[in-house]
Amino acid sequence: MNGHVHLEESDMYESDGKLFLTEAFNVIMEEILHKGTDSEEKVCEWKDPDQLRALLDLDLREHGESHKQLLQRVRDVARYSVKTCHPRFFNQLFAGVDYHALTGRLLTETLNTSQYTYEVAPVFVLMEEEVLCKLRSLVGWSEGDGIFCPGGSMSNMYAMNVARYWAFPQVKTQGLWATPRMAIFTSQQGHYSMKKAAAFLGIGTDNVFIVQVDESGSMRPEDLEAKIVQAKSQDAVPFFVNATAGTTVQGAFDPLNRIADISERNGMWMHVDAAWGGSVLFSKKHKHLVAGIERANSVTWNPHKMLLAGLQCSVVLFRDTTNLLMHCHSAKATYLFQQDKFYDTSLDTGDKSIQCGRKVDCLKLWLMWKAIGTHGLSERVEKAFALARYLVEEMEKRDNFKLVCKVAPVIKERMIKRGTMMVGYQPMDGHVNFFRMVVVSPQLTTKDMDFFLDEIEDLGKDL
């Protein structure tokens, strides 16, 4: 009956597969980790989309390719991709490479399991518990809950959904038609994921009230109070305030204690989006920036940003000890979460998630932490702050620096085509475009800061 299907032999030659993987690993080492981290090499080899399409030959065909061709493909993908591990990649809130974290990531990929039950992920269920516990203790909580999510935006959504369930538990079964209109508060400089979350959760972006910020980009608590009054006057129930600890563009910190006071007075859930700034909790010197964070109900924190754990590594932490996260999300699927198992099924934490299969994101952070210790992570954060300070001081010495920003798009284009570095720019209310320089990689030195300043000047010298 099975015609041409060969059931007696396996379709793959294990040894060929392993050989390919080993050779490809060498290409990865050479092309990405040797060349990509060398400041003499380019950060990116810019190609127009049409050129790149032609170079890559992306088409998928009926028949496979040879070992040799495939290795060339690995080389091409590496070659034309941006080297985010390069010392002059300053374009996003992640950069650099941590070899222990990367090891954890390769191990995760090879083990290829899903973080839902103790049965299929015994090591990672326990490890996630440990890492979450440690992160919570840095926040200042000896108890609580939490979960790794696919990115900070999802972590923020989780927080909003759990908060909604806490305020209106009937929402899980009856939906929003059984509740009053709700209001969410976040600042002008809060991350756009708050709006995405409000839309996705069915609350609507109009119900996100935007609170003003001061010059530094930090939320004005008086305006939060005003916006709460405004929401109430529209018969919307204030239930969720998002305070940002480390805004995406300016790196500002909202005044958490003031916001906590207001949240408590109004019976609201307080969330802190510390996706970017949470890592200051590692630093005795800088953690005053998030004073009051322990008063929050939930915290988002992305170790893939300032700590270099690698994409994606994001957690949402809860102060709650009543299993709200599980109650809010559980669906009790019997094929996965059988209750007659022979071990303690409270370890099957998968039902806390809105995902089913869930990637293991804890190992990379755990291994890196084991490798350099809490102390090493704290040094990493302090170095990033010190470099940023150095950069500001040096920039202030250069008169023509403010001017350069008017022509950011042109400079950016030249920069990318030259390939020497990558840094993002953006407009901001009442300002023209400016460059957002992100320094997180511990491989950086003051020389790289000087290079950045010189290069920007050079790129714009004729403008």
Next chain:
Amino acid sequence: MNGHVHLEESDMYESDGKLFLTEAFNVIMEEILHKGTDSEEKVCEWKDPDQLRALLDLDLREHGESHKQLLQRVRDVARYSVKTCHPRFFNQLFAGVDYHALTGRLLTETLNTSQYTYEVAPVFVLMEEEVLCKLRSLVGWSEGDGIFCPGGSMSNMYAMNVARYWAFPQVKTQGLWATPRMAIFTSQQGHYSMKKAAAFLGIGTDNVFIVQVDESGSMRPEDLEAKIVQAKSQDAVPFFVNATAGTTVQGAFDPLNRIADISERNGMWMHVDAAWGGSVLFSKKHKHLVAGIERANSVTWNPHKMLLAGLQCSVVLFRDTTNLLMHCHSAKATYLFQQDKFYDTSLDTGDKSIQCGRKVDCLKLWLMWKAIGTHGLSERVEKAFALARYLVEEMEKRDNFKLVCKVAPVIKERMIKRGTMMVGYQPMDGHVNFFRMVVVSPQLTTKDMDFFLDEIEDLGKDL
């Protein structure tokens, strides 16, 4: 001012890091890919949670550990993790290992970028476009849209949210208070992510109407019609029907053409959850199972299941050509999606996502596809079906097989502790527990099927 922070030198010794990574790669090869794929070795080395905690020493401390200790940690993580690449791992809807996909995954991890803009992910933006286009053409669509999501549950949520926006665009800004109550339809055997999605999107699980299935687990279209009538009688607007192509437990296929007729008649969005069964589209022999899929508005498909792309690899595809996905999800963040860029910003597809940073999930599938071609993937699917058929035939020859299922939990415990194989079980309406045997890995042969049957008998022989 910087005290003890050293700004003149980098905190990491590149060469040490690379050495560690290389040595760890060898451990990974040895412990996971050599031993883990050897059927003489155990699938898992079962430990109770307390034992395992003690063995792993998970605690995170102030100071880091030595190179040697860390390598031992890599070995321990590998050792105590379940080998999902083992030929006798039948426990989930994923299993086995494809070395080309794994290469793509290691490359992805090392490149560490986010799939939101052409600027930081030029290769992957174009590659995602190509892979989605090819998958859509297998569905039968020459145009359309789509996106890779972190798992099938998220893909299903995307579909539900886009459908809701299509039906009631005001929901994005005003929320569900501006719409009538909505009704969703899915079968008794549909995946639980539908309920999770309804809860998360604020629609509520009570508004998920459960349609009956026949004996094989396939949706009864007459009952779908009855449930639509029932919903309407409760003033709920039917807007979304989920048909399952390959149910999670029985692998049943809902009758898509019949469901499409009903959806069209009622002006509903039809989604096909083909997370598991979508891969039959590669097989000329089996694709009749999803006849009518081209009439759907959206399709979820997980190449990480039957095709072995590795976790996570899931897409949601749309027939829509009006940019609904973007309109539904966009937030137009100016720091990321500047409109004055020097290249065609329609390539910055990140705003179609509800995530911000998004992992690259296309490369592993693309590289595997390049390696074995459409033909190789089709053989893979056909082999899985043929092995399943073989298994059923052999099982029918064994009288005592039905009996064994009453004692599934005990057999499962013995199995895990023996470590020879892993297979899941679950209860089903009106039946006792039974084992769900999943055969996807192309490394399998009929011998592995015989082993499964013998082993289950042996584990239960005294019961």
